[in-house]
Amino acid sequence: MASSEQSHVPAEVKAEISKLELPPLIHRDFVEISSDTGDIVRVMQWNILAQGLCGGADNFMKCPKEALEFESRKLRVLEEITRYCPTVICIEEVDFYPYLFECLSKLGYAGVYSEKPDSPCLYQTNNIGPDGTAILYDTSKLVLSQSDSKILKENGQQSNHVTVIAQFQTKTKDPKIFYVGATHLKAKRGYEEKRKLQGQYISNYLQENCNDAPVIYCGDFNAEATEPVYSVMKSCSIGLNSAYTLLSKNNEEPKYTTWKIRPKGEECHTIDYIWYSNKGLKVKSVLNIAVEEEIGKNRLPSLKYPSDHLSLVCDFLLL
Template sequence: MDFTVMSYNILAQDLLEDNMELYRHCRLEVLDWDYRCNILLEEICRWAPDILCLQEVQENHYDTQLYPALTQMGYNCAYKKRTGNKTDGCATCYRSNCFSEVSVTLLEFFRPETELLDRHNVGIVLLLRPLVYQGSKVSAKGSLLCVANTHLLFNPSRGDVKLAQLAIMLAEIDSVVKSWKAKGEHCNVILCGDFNSVPHMPLYQLITTGELYFQGIPAWMVSGQKNLSHKTDCHRLFAPLWPSSLGISDNCQYVTASEVDESHSPIVCPGGKLQYSHNFLLKLRFCSVSCVRPSDLQVIPGVTDNTPDMSSRKQPYVQRFGPIIRHQLDLESIYNHTLLDCNHSEVTTLHCEGGATVDYIFYSPERTLSSDQAAGGKFGSEGLKLVGCLSLLSGDALWSMEGLPNHTFPSDHLCLLAKLRLDLNAPS
């Protein structure tokens, strides 16, 4: 089954009007929302993607214009507005004649109990199953497809926040994949969005290599959007990157309450006082003083003759959260980030302050099964095969078209489009 995926930051009108200095090169008519909306819908209709991941989707425009038009084109849609007073969010849409929806999770990265996560970005994780037509019969068949869509924080100096937001996204995807693997089903992953990070920098490396050694690196270097090395007070990253109260390990996986060191996550009660849980207080039974047997203690079999096993005590969270963060998802970028014909860098966004690549489609690449997997009764390969993608442009080419937005492209971002092949007979 071949299917297409589009990822597109469509530039919310409220954000455009709040940052008009970025678009002083543009003709006024191309900044009008109704004008941009018509071009946007024409572009979506032209490419007709089977899966569509949008960012910077303004809520009132989604309700009154985009959702009605997309449903008329045959899409089912999920939308999540950013929290707080933000007016835009993310939307993930899929053709109802290509996929059936298994589940949808709307993620909020703002966590009031965690000082680090005080920004209002969001994400969507959608689980789909392909629809197969055999004559007049329609059936859901083949590997599951986990489609994730997000827009990470822009601030170039807050790489620590970006990594924590990404960890939430990866933990949710990992949870979906593992839950279906436990049921004997393989789940391919597509991760789309505006990551506000340039290629080959630490955040990108974490996604594509599965690990990142972060100890001591400047926070601005995580995304590489701006070189802030001239600043003498640059914040640097040290373990743990986020508090245990987030419930996510340094493997970007959810952890159970029993695995979290509660000494670092007291409950905040009304009035600002801290209160430790009963389970935490019980741990004090095994402090060093409690393990010293008084000389006059009467020995009672089964009561006072036992010594607490200190080896079973979990390491403190700071020790368990090491200088490396990892994830177990096998992901590659659809794009190479360099134009083949001229060796210039691809650009996905451009305005008066310059152009860069910050938008991506990551996917589970096709892998041949190991001999151990083949011995277990599985044969062939798993993953998605990249058939092709829509070429991006260089910054010079876009400036020759009067920059972005213009009469051809309605946003300050270009759309990313890829064709992927899913083996419906792949082992589950």
């Protein structure tokens, strides 16, 4: 296993976290999948948990109130992102994008952001604005060639969910072109068909617009691997695989990417994915899923972790 810590965390963030006397973030390690070498792109996928959705009727039952306060959470989100030095960052439920963009731009990141047409955050008291999906990238390593933001459609009808897709070119001796996309599909049980239709829209878009170069597509799909939308993505004609199945000998998804305690009970399942195309990409390493002991008995979020979703991080070899 390779160390998870490359620590790009800004000194001022470390200092503020130290003042708050917060515990270290959940520890995780990278698992090497391939010993091959070459041009590497590190991609992070993470639903960071919108600040506007930290309260309300479906709140996190065992999470200390201080762990949900914005002044500490925004630091912990930034800490989690920067400690892995990702080349590309795909994040959902982003309702404090100006803060993240300002901080990350000082580290050389730029980005593309798209709000939901009608964000649920706006219906919560003390919200800080609408949430959306963003892709940020390390400008020292990549050039943004083009980007697109689309409202997902379901049988031709506009939904309340978006996707962001960007085409990048590496700043290497032999420049390579690839696409990265991100999305956040409809949540909760009973919306399986809606998620399937949203997935079909994404699959069709990728087939029609991103068939000329490798594709990495990330998101909180709010769907387990047994749902139709998972099959839709897997059967996309550009040939998509789920990176985190490589942690399993049987090519199965992890047991969980989110683990929380709601009023109706405990929720522990995998709904977040990093998909990648067969063409032009190979997984070099994958950030392991945190073990139960690290997560803790009160689950997520917590003082050790600012979101109810674990970040997913993969190193891809560009072939």
